[in-house]
Amino acid sequence: MPDGAEGPGAVTLHDVAREAGVSVATASRALNGSARNVRTENASRVRAAAAKLNYRPHLSAQAIARGQTRTAALVVGDVADPYFSAIAAGVTEAAEAAGLIVTMAVAGRSPERELEIIRTLRGQRPRLIAVAGSRIDGAATRAALSGELEAYRSAGGRVVMISQRDLPFDTVTIDNAGGAYQLARALAAAGYRRFALFRAPVTVRTSRDRCAGFLAGLRELGLAVEDRFVVETEFTRAGGYEAARRLAERGLDGVEVVFAVTDVMAIGAMSAFRDAGLVPGRDIGVAGFDDIDSAVDVTPALTTVAVPLREVGLTAMRVALSDDPGPVSVQTSTTVLLRESTPLRPRTR
Amino acid sequence: MPDGAEGPGAVTLHDVAREAGVSVATASRALNGSARNVRTENASRVRAAAAKLNYRPHLSAQAIARGQTRTAALVVGDVADPYFSAIAAGVTEAAEAAGLIVTMAVAGRSPERELEIIRTLRGQRPRLIAVAGSRIDGAATRAALSGELEAYRSAGGRVVMISQRDLPFDTVTIDNAGGAYQLARALAAAGYRRFALFRAPVTVRTSRDRCAGFLAGLRELGLAVEDRFVVETEFTRAGGYEAARRLAERGLDGVEVVFAVTDVMAIGAMSAFRDAGLVPGRDIGVAGFDDIDSAVDVTPALTTVAVPLREVGLTAMRVALSDDPGPVSVQTSTTVLLRESTPLRPRTR
């Protein structure tokens, strides 16, 4: 116990045993009811002593004595992003219900950082590791990450991937492709024919899946989006703004609606359109994906496909805590929400 | 080691020592460079063995052996709330920079839950506990909470309160009163004279502080807000909506601008006004507080006072990690942002 005169230090089980006038063994038994019985009088004396001394068991010591912890580890890309924080809310809710305390790390959308984090997290010996990851490709780090998780699992840990199907672990995915597919059909049904697509770099899988689903939905109806109208940009609000600015600058040229692979991008795009003198919902339709909270608060309200993010977090924990055998994969479904940003568009012919 | 056949269990320092053909002592010394030297050849053999076996030190064991952990505990009201998640982002960023891993718990805006959480968190023996709390009054639990934190501190822990000045611990506060004060002056300068006030129940201190500051700002200019125009409601978007609905229903009756103590309430209010046929920014001004991300994305863009939330998280960690003596209290300043939801209002006389 270095660190100078930092006060009396924490009170240990030893202290409460002495205070109660019993052995540490009895104290332990009294405090966390073991199979063995302890005389009620002794038990209450121990509890009184614990309360008096304000004792809290040292979780690390318990962990090492019992051979297992009561923590759940969660790694997210960015806490401040509503996408991740909604998932985190679900995860922590389920964890606390299960009596686990959650340790959270943010990977900052960098696969290398993610790997490093999982490495140190593994030292925690958590009950499970939930990865709500960046979903960015990167063969080398991907393999390393998989190896690290595999080692963790073979030592008895549970791992669950959120929205990341292609690793051999339990997975809860979001139906990105399906949702985008449905959105495409819904927009077509609303009368839209000429589309633009704002997407992130191909390395981010979420974006890819959504684009693929959207295009598939159009193709099935004999529609398509011209190459010159798919613009690649950053996976952020700024990216959406920039893309829309560029598009508006060179002229809409017949485009009736743009699908941005993310609500925040879509909202950025609406902002840019407005700055360019176009009114979203009238001059140009806008649709996003995720249904973040502010999607209903922008004007016009944003058409999007709702992802039950909190639910995703909950199911992830449920999956990780259950003791089923092989890697299970549950997919949570999405629902498209048509709002004022894509009004019905009567076509004359 | 119960739990059935869960695989080989984690690899321990013992294993790598055996693999390298040295004692555990040398293995430990090689892996985390102690004061003692170990022959370079042995050192590299140990490192090789560790890599081969994919060894990770058991953090709990380290904690108990060293007498201190490398974790920081953070308790927030609600992860999904952008207010808290922004603070959390700052805290985790600083923590990871300091090599700490953060465990997060959500108190769900309930003081009792908050107390319970801090109790169990204390068992973790974290380096520090940061409380970004509900700021809800409640004498009994408040005292208990204070006692719990005091016990933790006297055992050598550091505690920092975020936006909660009145407990005898390090504190980083947000200048709620000052910001609201400045907002009041700014609105007055923009020509507004008749105000409404949407606030949360008096038990939530943040709301109280902001109201007080706002009213003080008005008073200084000889202005006030009529009692019938201050409406108490919930601290949420729904609360803001409800308040605005009620106000619109019974008639604006001359009110020119409403100040909602929170952006999310303000946004809810804008939505309700619009539903009632009033256009925010033209028929009625709206101002909020916090400058959450979506404040710029609603139309009209929301006048608000910006709170550097991420910064708050960063400073909180900085304060907690520094080793100054007494309770320090740093206040981060706010800045009012006039936007389109409160356009200039030329007055005729």
Add this chain to the structure above:
DNA sequence: CAGACTGCGGAATGCGTTTTCCCGGCGCGC
């Protein structure tokens, strides 16, 4: 009334590390 059995408290052991303590070997100065 002897023996087996039950209930309960204490000592001892173990968990995975770090750290202290001791010990042997080596180089150095005298």
Add this chain to the structure above:
DNA sequence: GCGCGCCGGGAAAACGCATTCCGCAGTCTG
């Protein structure tokens, strides 16, 4: 050539707790 300090290695104690094992009394059974 011999003591002495220094360097590096291993054995063992310590950390805070759970748990197993033992022994002691008391109680029940035959």
